[in-house]
Amino acid sequence: MKKLMLAASSLLFATSVVAETQWRKLDPQNTVLMTLPHGKVVIELAPEFTPNHVARFKQLAKSGFYQGNKFYRVIDGFVAQAGPKDGSEKDKSVSELKMESEWKIDDSWQYTEVQQPAFFAPITGFKKGFAIGLDKEQNRAWLTHCPGVIAMARGNEPDTGSSHFYIVNGQAPRYLDRIMAVFGRVVYGMNHIQSITRTAGVEGEAPLKEKDMIEIVDVQLMSDVKPENRIAIEVEDTDNKAFADKVQGRKYRTAAFFYKKPPPVLDVCQVPVKSRLISTK
Amino acid sequence: MKKLMLAASSLLFATSVVAETQWRKLDPQNTVLMTLPHGKVVIELAPEFTPNHVARFKQLAKSGFYQGNKFYRVIDGFVAQAGPKDGSEKDKSVSELKMESEWKIDDSWQYTEVQQPAFFAPITGFKKGFAIGLDKEQNRAWLTHCPGVIAMARGNEPDTGSSHFYIVNGQAPRYLDRIMAVFGRVVYGMNHIQSITRTAGVEGEAPLKEKDMIEIVDVQLMSDVKPENRIAIEVEDTDNKAFADKVQGRKYRTAAFFYKKPPPVLDVCQVPVKSRLISTK
Numbered sequence: 001m002k003k004l005m006l007a008a009s010s011l012l013f014a015t016s017v018v019a020e021t022q023w024r025k026l027d028p029q030n031t032v033l034m035t036l037p038h039g040k041v042v043i044e045l046a047p048e049f050t051p052n053h054v055a056r057f058k059q060l061a062k063s064g065f066y067q068g069n070k071f072y073r074v075i076d077g078f079v080a081q082a083g084p085k086d087g088s089e090k091d092k093s094v095s096e097l098k099m100e101s102e103w104k105i106d107d108s109w110q111y112t113e114v115q116q117p118a119f120f121a122p123i124t125g126f127k128k129g130f131a132i133g134l135d136k137e138q139n140r141a142w143l144t145h146c147p148g149v150i151a152m153a154r155g156n157e158p159d160t161g162s163s164h165f166y167i168v169n170g171q172a173p174r175y176l177d178r179i180m181a182v183f184g185r186v187v188y189g190m191n192h193i194q195s196i197t198r199t200a201g202v203e204g205e206a207p208l209k210e211k212d213m214i215e216i217v218d219v220q221l222m223s224d225v226k227p228e229n230r231i232a233i234e235v236e237d238t239d240n241k242a243f244a245d246k247v248q249g250r251k252y253r254t255a256a257f258f259y260k261k262p263p264p265v266l267d268v269c270q271v272p273v274k275s276r277l278i279s280t281k
Numbered sequence: 282m283k284k285l286m287l288a289a290s291s292l293l294f295a296t297s298v299v300a301e302t303q304w305r306k307l308d309p310q311n312t313v314l315m316t317l318p319h320g321k322v323v324i325e326l327a328p329e330f331t332p333n334h335v336a337r338f339k340q341l342a343k344s345g346f347y348q349g350n351k352f353y354r355v356i357d358g359f360v361a362q363a364g365p366k367d368g369s370e371k372d373k374s375v376s377e378l379k380m381e382s383e384w385k386i387d388d389s390w391q392y393t394e395v396q397q398p399a400f401f402a403p404i405t406g407f408k409k410g411f412a413i414g415l416d417k418e419q420n421r422a423w424l425t426h427c428p429g430v431i432a433m434a435r436g437n438e439p440d441t442g443s444s445h446f447y448i449v450n451g452q453a454p455r456y457l458d459r460i461m462a463v464f465g466r467v468v469y470g471m472n473h474i475q476s477i478t479r480t481a482g483v484e485g486e487a488p489l490k491e492k493d494m495i496e497i498v499d500v501q502l503m504s505d506v507k508p509e510n511r512i513a514i515e516v517e518d519t520d521n522k523a524f525a526d527k528v529q530g531r532k533y534r535t536a537a538f539f540y541k542k543p544p545p546v547l548d549v550c551q552v553p554v555k556s557r558l559i560s561t562k
Contacts, residue, residue, distance in 0.1 A: 076471050077428055077553060119400040120544050147358055147452050156537045169475075171428050171551045172452060175534065175543035188483055190357050194450075194475040202469055202514070204558035233483070253456065256437045262456035263401050270452045272358060277485035 019242035021274065023234040024129070026187070028223035030054070032061055033231060035217040039192035042222070042231050043150055043184045046130060049143055050100045050183035053152050053161070057183060058221055060094070060163055066219040070210070074199045077171060081153055082216060083164030091163070099158040100181045102142035105134065109141070112244050114268045115251075120144070120174040124268035126238035126247075130185060131268045133177055143182035146172050146269035148190050151182040167193050172269040187275045188233050236274040247271060300523035302555065304515040305410070307468070309504035311335070313342055314512060316498040320473035323503070323512050324431055324465045327411060330424055331381045331464040334433050334442070338464060339502055341375070341444055347500040351491070355480045358452060362434055363497060364445030372444070380439040381462045383423035386415065390422070393525050395549045396532075401425070401455040405549035407519035407528075411466060412549045414458055424463035427453050427550035429471050432463040448474050453550040468556045469514050517555040528552060 026044055034041040047054040060066060066082070073081040084090040111125040111132060118124040121133030124144065131144045143149065147168050152161035161181055186193060199208040222230055236243065251266040307325055315322040328335040341347060347363070354362040365371040392406040392413060399405040402414030405425065412425045424430065428449050433442035442462055467474060480489040503511055517524065532547040 076475070119546055119548070156540070158540050171548065173551060174548065175531070175539075175551075177543065179539065179541050179543070191479050194357070198472050202556045202558055250456070258456075258460060259437070259439050260460050262458065262460070265400055267400070267452065267455065270454060270456075275483045277483055 019240070019245055021242050021246075022237035022240045023276065024237040025278070026222070026233050026235060028225075028230070029221065030058075031222040031233070032057070032184070032219055033222050033225050034066075034189075034219045036192050036196070036214060037217060038195060038214075039189055040231060041189035041192050042187050042233055044129065044187045044233075044235065045184040046128075046143060046182070048128065049103060049130065050181055052097055053100055053181045053183040056094075056097060056152075056163075057165070061219045061221050062224065064218070065090070065094075065163065066216050069216045070213040071196050071216070072199060072210070072213055073166075074169075074196050074208075074214075076169070076198050078169065078173060079166040080169050080193055080196045081164065081166035083153065094162040096159055097152065097161050097181070099154075099161070099179075100183075101158075101178050102140045105136075105139055105141045107136075110239065111141075112238050112240075112247065114247055114271065115266050118268065120177060126243065126268070126271070126273070129187075129235050129238050129273050131271070133268075140178075142178050144172065144268060145174050145176045145180070145182065146185075148186040148193070149182045150184045150186070151176070151180045154180070169194055169196075172267075174269075187235050187273075188231060188277075232278045234276050234278050238273060300521070300526055302523050302527075303518035303521045304557065305518040306559070307503070307514050307516065309506075309511070310502065311339075312503040312514070313338070313465070313500055314503050314506050314510075315347075315470075315500045317473050317477070317495060318498060319476060319495075320470055321512060322470035322473050323468050323514055325410065325468045325514075325516065326465040327409075327424060327463070329409065330384060330411065331462055333378055334381055334462045334464040337375075337378060337433075337444070338446070342500045342502050343505065345499070346371070346375075346444065347497050350497045351494040352477050352497070353480060353491070353494055354447075355450075355477050355489075355495075357450070357479050359450065359454060360447040361450050361474055361477045362445065362447035364434065375443040377440055378433065378442050378462070380435075380442070380460075381464075382439075382459050383421045386417075386420055386422045388417075391520070392422075393519050393521075393528065395528055395552065396547050399549065401458060407524065407549070407552070407554070410468075410516050410519050410554050412552070414549075421459075423459050425453065425549060426455055426457045426461070426463065427466075429467040429474070430463045431465045431467070432457070432461045435461070450475055450477075453548075455550075468516050469512060469558075513559045515557050515559050519554060 030045040032043040045054045071082045111127045114124045116123040123134040131146045134141045153164040154161040311326040313324040326335045352363045392408045395405045397404040404415040415422045434445040435442040
């Protein structure tokens with residue numbers, strides 16, 4: 001009595017992907033290594049989409065700013081948020097950034113389509129490994145809030161992000177699309193983000209004390225990490241036929257496991273973009 | 282420079298919920314305590330919707346069947362799946378169940394609506410704390426695959442579930458709706474489910490060895506747990522005006538934080554249903 005629940009979905013890839021998966025090496029200048037007490041996390045930054053926030057995050061990483069910062073708001077099924085102590089000198093030392101929540105596109109802008117119309121956007125798709133939303137009437141595209149994305153936290157006003165960031169750890173809070181600056185995504189070690197101790201328990205449970213919050217050991221630009229300590233990752237390239245075929249395979253299920261076919265729609269945040277470790281030698 | 286990203290969403294509840302949250306006690310006869318090496322998890326069963334699978338899970342829990350079962354397929358962003366060793370005597374000792382993936386409704390069937398039309402269902406909503414899909418033309422409703430639901434695994438044929446189960450740990454795999462028997466949901470300790478060691482690493486990383494997989498200490502019916510060891514939970518009642526108001530508040534955002542309004546649509550799996558600990562004395 002083999003339990004094929006998961007095997008079946010692997011099988012699906014095997015049968016529906018005709019072209020071979022294309023891989024893309026991460027640029028160590030735009031990749032970050034976040035060291036937590038319980039594991040290492042690799043984040044790919046998105047300089048093409050969110051240049052100023054990426055520049056800020058890199059600058060703070062280089063200066064060791066995030067060492068000892070705490071994950072002070074960690075809500076199951078929502079986000080893990082970290083930063084310096086609110087209102088501290090360190091916190092106030094960082095200037096506020098102008099919002100970068102979407103960018104201009106024209107008709108020639110290329111991407112891999114996932115769904116049209118979609119639920120939170122006229123069109124969804126992928127570009128350079130990132131899930132995106134598009135509005136062609138407004139000539140705008142944006143990075144969507146899928147699990148694993150990192151974005152800058154802010155106050156009520158749009159241009160108030162500085163150094164505090166959050167990583168989405170649960171069902172995509174897509175209502176934050178286009179009003180937050182998403183600037184990267186976790187490509188390795190998402191399980192360690194999921195494991196970060198929650199600060200807000202079930203109601204009736206005492207919230208976590210500050211001393212028990214998980215602390216960031218360090219955030220470093222991968223290019224600044226000693227070669228022997230780097231984690232070298234390739235990610236699935238999303239801008240090619242193999243990935244487009246995979247998307248179609250997930251939308252129109254053909255495996256025997258699907259004895260009744262699901263609706264032919266696809267949640268862009270439910271499309272895995274694969275990563276793999278590569279040798280650094 | 283207060284970072285209000287999360288505070289703002291709490292504020293939203295405060296301003297938009299006019300009626301007070303209603304709470305509902307869990308029935309210890311239909312609640313399960315799953316003890317993992319690293320924490321305790323409480324699962325509410327759904328006997329009204331999936332009676333035979335609930336009866337099976339309760340029977341297996343009572344007999345101590347799940348003691349020592351391993352989480353042998355744990356995929357980040359998808360599911361944590363456990364059960365006895367595939368093809369073992371223990372595995373084969375359990376008979377197969379007929380699928381229970383949806384149920385019949387009529388026009389008088391009551392629920393709290395979330396979205397119509399929705400993305401994977403003509404209508405989504407809540408009933409007795411569970412996220413549901415509905416098709417009124419087909420007179421059918423079903424439990425949706427939101428994060429935290431527990432369902433029976435199966436082979437390719439529908440009527441092949443027996444004892445192996447999975448808990449959704451990532452973005453809702455809604456393409457499994459209506460073809461799997463969802464029979465409960467985690468109401469406490471979801472962080473411990475999220476923390477279960479992944480068995481499939483990044484490609485290029487060795488998969489987890491069987492000896493290192495997380496083992497279930499025990500699954501017990503809460504009514505069989507010694508009173509002093511019980512975890513008593515109340516959950517937000519979803520079948521009343523306060524919850525309906527909360528749903529509307531999440532769909533039509535009014536907080537200042539939303540300086541541009543998100544599309545007025547709501548993902549049923551992105552609506553938190555609160556839990557709280559209560560005293561058992």
